[in-house]
Amino acid sequence: MRDKNKRVKFIIGCVLTGLVFIMMLSGIFYTPFDPMEMNPSTKLMGPTLSHIFGCDNFGRDIFSRVMVGVRETMLVAGLVVIIGTLVGTIVGTITGYYGGWLDEIIMRLNDAVLAFPSVLLALLIIGLLGGGRNTLILALGIAFVPSFARIVRGEVLRIRNLDFIQCVKLYGASDLRIIFVHILPNLKTVLLSSILIGFNNAVLAEAGMSYLGMGVQPPNPSLGRMLSEAQAYIFSNPLNAIFPGIVIVMMILGFSLMAGGLEK
Amino acid sequence: MKYILKKISTLIVTLLIVSALVFFAFSFIPGNPAVSKLGTQATPEAIENLMHEMGLDRPVVTRYFEWIGGILHGDFGTSYSYNQSVTSLLKEKIVITMLLSVMAIVLTVLISFPLGIYAARKSDSKLDVIITSVNQFIMSVPSFFSGIIITLIFGVALKVFSPGGFVSYKQSFVRCLGYLFFPSISIALPKIAMVVKLLRDTALKEADKDYVRTAYSRGNRTRAVFYKHVLKNACIPVITFLGMAFADIIAGSLIVEQVFSVPGLGRILLTSISGRDYPVVEAIILLLSVFVVVSNLIVDLLYRKFDPRIHV
Numbered sequence: 017m018r019d020k021n022k023r024v025k026f027i028i029g030c031v032l033t034g035l036v037f038i039m040m041l042s043g044i045f046y047t048p049f050d051p052m053e054m055n056p057s058t059k060l061m062g063p064t065l066s067h068i069f070g071c072d073n074f075g076r077d078i079f080s081r082v083m084v085g086v087r088e089t090m091l092v093a094g095l096v097v098i099i100g101t102l103v104g105t106i107v108g109t110i111t112g113y114y115g116g117w118l119d120e121i122i123m124r125l126n127d128a129v130l131a132f133p134s135v136l137l138a139l140l141i142i143g144l145l146g147g148g149r150n151t152l153i154l155a156l157g158i159a160f161v162p163s164f165a166r167i168v169r170g171e172v173l174r175i176r177n178l179d180f181i182q183c184v185k186l187y188g189a190s191d192l193r194i195i196f197v198h199i200l201p202n203l204k205t206v207l208l209s210s211i212l213i214g215f216n217n218a219v220l221a222e223a224g225m226s227y228l229g230m231g232v233q234p235p236n237p238s239l240g241r242m243l244s245e246a247q248a249y250i251f252s253n254p255l256n257a258i259f260p261g262i263v264i265v266m267m268i269l270g271f272s273l274m275a276g277g278l279e280k
Numbered sequence: 281m282k283y284i285l286k287k288i289s290t291l292i293v294t295l296l297i298v299s300a301l302v303f304f305a306f307s308f309i310p311g312n313p314a315v316s317k318l319g320t321q322a323t324p325e326a327i328e329n330l331m332h333e334m335g336l337d338r339p340v341v342t343r344y345f346e347w348i349g350g351i352l353h354g355d356f357g358t359s360y361s362y363n364q365s366v367t368s369l370l371k372e373k374i375v376i377t378m379l380l381s382v383m384a385i386v387l388t389v390l391i392s393f394p395l396g397i398y399a400a401r402k403s404d405s406k407l408d409v410i411i412t413s414v415n416q417f418i419m420s421v422p423s424f425f426s427g428i429i430i431t432l433i434f435g436v437a438l439k440v441f442s443p444g445g446f447v448s449y450k451q452s453f454v455r456c457l458g459y460l461f462f463p464s465i466s467i468a469l470p471k472i473a474m475v476v477k478l479l480r481d482t483a484l485k486e487a488d489k490d491y492v493r494t495a496y497s498r499g500n501r502t503r504a505v506f507y508k509h510v511l512k513n514a515c516i517p518v519i520t521f522l523g524m525a526f527a528d529i530i531a532g533s534l535i536v537e538q539v540f541s542v543p544g545l546g547r548i549l550l551t552s553i554s555g556r557d558y559p560v561v562e563a564i565i566l567l568l569s570v571f572v573v574v575s576n577l578i579v580d581l582l583y584r585k586f587d588p589r590i591h592v
Contacts, residue, residue, distance in 0.1 A: 128294060131572055133531030136565070140302070143553040143561050144309050220422050224535050227424050228550055240424075247428060247539070250443070254432050261425040269420035276416070
């Protein structure tokens, strides 16, 4: 019963994620209309056969913009998770393996940053460095480091004290060899699930930040910004806001169902 | 008592560190506030005068201590772009954002506990399956999108409230709360889903433990065992989560305020960031970190109440 439930969840997750990926990948080669082209005659048009999601306040085809916007969101979220995982793993491994005063200081700092909501931290960094996509990636990346560092540190600490590591040490293996050959490969399972969860949080954070106008700059499409633009016309064209929002939900739901199906 | 004092002293140290980081970070970034205020065509003398007036010609450390000293008297400095004291600028907005956040957390607790308890007690019933699936879906909807949907349903279609027609608490407290109800629901929704899931899962795990079986074997009734033992222990991780969620809720309200055009801290933070109005940004960040740190302290204290084993 439980197993079947999990499999169903996993399959639904794969289908949703697959749909988003197909939309994103085909958007690289082909979009039904030019996502940037403004057309006064189709301004704020509802969904039709040729414009299946309708058109926005500049007459741009929303479906084409969603296809490109998904790619932007994925790109930002992907890079954020990569920064978070890489830096987090380095910090977590060093502090967890060597311990001592360095561990104490870095982990105190880490916990202080962790207590701070990532959106707020990203806003602070954007306040310092100015807006735009690259700053957003950097800002969210930094905001995502502490959670990865904490998870990796805990895991490294656990593995380091296992018997087989003591045994390898007796054989005279160097610290570097122990870290790279014996500890890091064992982090795979833990990292995989935190990467999936982290990716979801990154998608949410990116959408939220670009909704606030702090991410991808216009006229480039992004899902969050499309929502905030469509909101001005919510009385006359409610559907404009619905479609980009549904795509965001599909992305997040797909990934969390997949992550839920994978865990034991 | 000693524990509380120790906690409060670490809290003050944390806040000092945060304030120093924020202040120095904003002092060292390139760009002269006096130049951006007067424009690039201003004469050097005018810039110098203004810098003197704004106190920018003095060393940064002196300015930091003056800033901190001012804050202790409730003075956060003067906004660059509004030419108004930051305190008077933010006073009303803080209350609005706090009202919104507190309402969201109260709604979260009020709605999620009954649902979570029901799902745990009737696990594997049809309704539990429905609650769990709906939960999964709700967790995937970002609060600004659910805010738009709530606006569409209750504002545009049913006309229960008028989107954008915020009434300040100064005019009518009841109508203000009535308007804030809708944004607070959209902030609370994902948190409700998470708490229900957490409460259900921990309660089920707890119900499998040996001491619960012992309690049954001694002839206790199911209800009594559930409420007195299982639920009490299942609450510990939920309280930790709620403490962390409160920080998230404050950050979330910054975004949702935009959706419902609520004039809270969110909008002024955004305009001050793009307008490089650093005194305002610094003050808001510091205030928000005070909320975060204090809510963490409250969680720590509650934690001790619920779990006497913890003596940190």
